[in-house]
Amino acid sequence: ILKDVAVTKNAVGVVTDVVAKRADLAAATVITKDGDVIRDVVIKETDTTKNMKVELKKNEAGLITDVAVKKVITKKIYLQNALFVWVPFLVVAFILCALFLRSVTLPARGFKGQFEILSSLNRARTHTWNCTITYITSFGSFSGYAAAFPMMIKTIYGGFDGAPDPLAYAYLGPLIGGLVRALTGPVFDKWGGSKGMHWTTLGQIAGCLALAFGGFLTPTSLDQFQGFVWIMLFIFLMTGTNNAATFRQYPIVFAYSPAKGAQMLGWTGAWAAFGPFIWTSFIGGAITKYGSAIPFFVGVSVFYAYSWFINYYYYTRTGAERFDYGNSGGTWWDKLSDSEKQEMKRIDLRA
Structure with missing residues (x-):
């Protein structure tokens, strides 16, 4: 005292x-x-x-x-150190993969083969960038909001008396997004990845616009905090579900080459990993320059709309180039004749 x-x-x-x-x-x-x-x-x-x-x-x-x-004497919390709990499990997983993961037999393509997804063969380059954009929309957004959520709570609502503790809410979004990602995967195997991406991207747009124009980013009292949290959790729900749909969709886009389907998941994941840096930088920059995060959420809604159009035009609409309507409706690859499939594989292997 x-x-x-x-x-x-x-x-x-x-x-x-x-x-x-x-x-x-x-x-x-x-x-x-x-x-x-x-x-x-x-x-x-x-x-x-x-x-x-x-x-x-x-x-x-x-x-x-x-x-x-x-x-009040407070001890510093080093949240980043929580990741070290996974190190022993990753080491064990690596050893098990090195010892037993030998059933994958693919032709050796060398180092240059890692970049064949950027070639013009079978229009690979076009679909690579399409998948990159849609994956930034899904997992890039999920990881970005996970990093920005506590920062937004502190910055936007931290000035009120009785302001909420950001750490008390920080885990909720990633928890919801991660759980729904695991639970909805089997759903999109049946329904189709492109359809899932179609509707969840629209959900992300709706959530962002609700934040921007509902007054939750420029609150006048702490009473608006509950609405802010619920809308953010809805966005997390949509991004997690969208992410589940992409893991069905991308291997279908490159159905003629399992190797390229696997490469695509790694390639898009690398781009989406910048999500936490980009989202926190842009949201923080918007608040600093314009006084609120509204410009960011309007801008990201425009980006989502572009991503939605790409997914709709190339993968969802009737007659789309590489549609995926799930196990029940079939895919573009299922509709090709055997000779057409062999021709695409021949072009891919340059045989």
Whole structure:
């Protein structure tokens, strides 16, 4: 307990005045009075008071009978170190793969073969960039929002009295997105990856526009926080589901070459890994330059609309170049004749 405040009480022990002895503490102290008695004491967070908190004691009538200022000692949390828990499991998985994963027999393509997804053969380059854009929309967004979510809570809602703790909510979005990713995979095997991407991308657009134009990014009170959280969790739900659909879709796009389907998942994953950096940088930049994150969410909605059009035109609409309607509706590869399939494989292998 700090002895930096002087408390004055009346004859019945009710606090009537509080005086901060230090100038910096006095400047940060907000006292609310009702007549001759103190109703509330709050210390604003500054560089010198950020580790201080006020404790009020009240009687049965709700009147303050004592005021104490305490210094809170907090231990630093190194969230990034939580990832090290996976290291032993990854080492074991690597050893098991090296010993037993020998059933994949593919022709050797060398180092240059890793970049054949960027060739013009079978229009590989076009579909590579299409998949890259749609994967940034799904997993890039998921990872980006996972990093930006706690930052947004602190920046947008941290200025209100009783502001929420960002760490109390930070895990919810990734948890929902990760769970739905695992649960909806089998659904898209039956329904089709392109259809899943079609509807979930529209869901992402709706969520972002709701944030931008619903007032949740420029709140006037803490009452709007609950709506902000629910919309963000909806966006996480859509990005996680979208991500599940992509893992069905991309191997179908490159059905003539399992190697390229696998390469595509690695290639798009590398691009989407920039999501946390890009999302936090752009959201933070928008808040700094324009005073809110609205420009970012409007801009990312436009990007999602472009991604939606690519998926619709190339993979979803009736007669699309490489459609995927799931196990029940068939795929573009299923509709080709045996001779057409062999020709595409021959072109791919340059045989």
